[in-house]
Amino acid sequence: MKPYTAAVIGVGKAGGGGKKGGGHAIGYLHGGAFRDNPRTTLAMAADINAENLECFRQKFEVPRGFADYREMLREAKPEIVSICTYVGLHRQMVEDCARAGVKGIFLEKPIVASPADLVAVDEVVRQTGVKIVVAHIRRYFPAFLRLRELYQNGTVGQPMLCAAGIQDWDLSEWGSHWLDMFRHFHNDQPVKWVFGQMRVRQLRGYGHAMEDHGCAYFEFEGGGKGFVDGGRGMAGPWTMTLVGTEGTLRLQHEHLVVIETARGRSVEDYAKDQVKCYERAWC
Numbered sequence: 001m002k003p004y005t006a007a008v009i010g011v012g013k014a015g016g017g018g019k020k021g022g023g024h025a026i027g028y029l030h031g032g033a034f035r036d037n038p039r040t041t042l043a044m045a046a047d048i049n050a051e052n053l054e055c056f057r058q059k060f061e062v063p064r065g066f067a068d069y070r071e072m073l074r075e076a077k078p079e080i081v082s083i084c085t086y087v088g089l090h091r092q093m094v095e096d097c098a099r100a101g102v103k104g105i106f107l108e109k110p111i112v113a114s115p116a117d118l119v120a121v122d123e124v125v126r127q128t129g130v131k132i133v134v135a136h137i138r139r140y141f142p143a144f145l146r147l148r149e150l151y152q153n154g155t156v157g158q159p160m161l162c163a164a165g166i167q168d169w170d171l172s173e174w175g176s177h178w179l180d181m182f183r184h185f186h187n188d189q190p191v192k193w194v195f196g197q198m199r200v201r202q203l204r205g206y207g208h209a210m211e212d213h214g215c216a217y218f219e220f221e222g223g224g225k226g227f228v229d230g231g232r233g234m235a236g237p238w239t240m241t242l243v244g245t246e247g248t249l250r251l252q253h254e255h256l257v258v259i260e261t262a263r264g265r266s267v268e269d270y271a272k273d274q275v276k277c278y279e280r281a282w283c
Contacts, residue, residue: 003041004103006034007078009069009093010085011047011056026108030082031060040080046072069093073100082106086207087172091117098130105132109176113208136180142270143255147242148185150249156261157246159186159224164240167233170210171198175230178240179216182226185242189220198230 011027027045034042045062046069047053053065066072073096081097083090087110097105111134112118125132138144151159162182166174183189198214213231220226234241242249247261255271 001039003039004079005043005076006040006080006082007044007046007072007076008034008042008056008082008084009046009072010083010089011045011052012084013049013052014055014059027056027082027084028059030084030106031056031062034080034082035060044072044076044078070096073097073102078102080104080106082108084108087111087113088207091120094121094130094132095124098124098128102130105130107132107134109134109136110172136177138177138181138254139184141254142273143251143257143268144181144184146257146268146270147249147251150257150259151185151242151244152187155247155259156242156244156249159222159242159244161225161227161243162186162240163227163234163243165229165232165234167231169230170205171214171216171228171230172208172210173206175214175216175228178228179226181240182228183220186220186222186224186226189222189224192219192221194218 008027008030011031012025014025014028031042031045034040042060042062044064044066045053045056046066047056048067050067053067056062057065064072064076066076072078077100079102081102081104083093083097083105085093085108090107090112094105094107112121121132124130150156162185164178166178169175171179195217196215198211200209200211203210203212211230215230216226216228218226237252239251239254241251247259250258250260252258255269255273257268257270259266259268
């Protein structure tokens with residue numbers, strides 16, 4: 001089978017950027033995935049920063065580079081595109097890619113900046129048939145898969161609450177990972193209601209306003225709830241906590257699973273598996 005021609009829009013800064021400051025090299029992860037997958041050929045890239053684009057092309061030996069992604073779509077006609085720009089640009093880029101005949105889009109999170117943008121993206125998907133994938137790869141990490149299994153199989157009774165705090169981060173960028181995981185733990189059931197509150201002042205990052213502190217509280221149709229605190233961590237060393245009617249599950253450093261029930265306490269370590277899984281997830 002002939003490999004798909006792939007492209008990256010928004011290659012990022014070589015070496016990455018500061019926390020919340022933007023300029024991260026997320027495009028390099030996508031570039032490496034295309035390079036290492038025998039079913040894709042990284043044939044082109046687009047970025048408005050000429051220096052960043054040249055560094056990316058040299059790193060991955062990309063034959064064609066464009067300052068304007070629209071020109072790339074018209075002239076080179078890629079089959080798969082990774083959109084790695086700031087969220088405010090996503091909707092237009094998705095629409096342009098879809099209408100240019102792109103078959104598949106890897107879209108970095110957060111996927112869009114508003115509910116209206118989401119409606120527009122949904123419409124262009126229905127019109128063109130383009131496939132869109134968001135890189136929520138933690139769904140495939142062993143520790144998270146184990147948490148989901150234990151939370152759903154009755155080990156801690158009936159699922160009640162998933163909770164996490166994200167110290168010095170926000171709900172849209174990093175928080176989107178935990179929001180997705182809580183959906184995953186509840187079998188992607190629809191959300192019945194949402195309460196939210198944010199304090200937004202002068203903080204800016206990734207091309208948009210960011211909250212100094214924000215909280216989201218919501219309930220799934222099955223009855224389980226979720227709580228994510230953006231900006232403040234929870235007490236203790238835990239990455240997240242899952243509470244059932246008969247016990248508690250805790251995750252530490254994304255690889256240690258702690259199980260606490262009336263039967264006792266046990267710890268499972270998936271550190272070695274996590275490293276291998278993270279490498280495979282981008283290939």
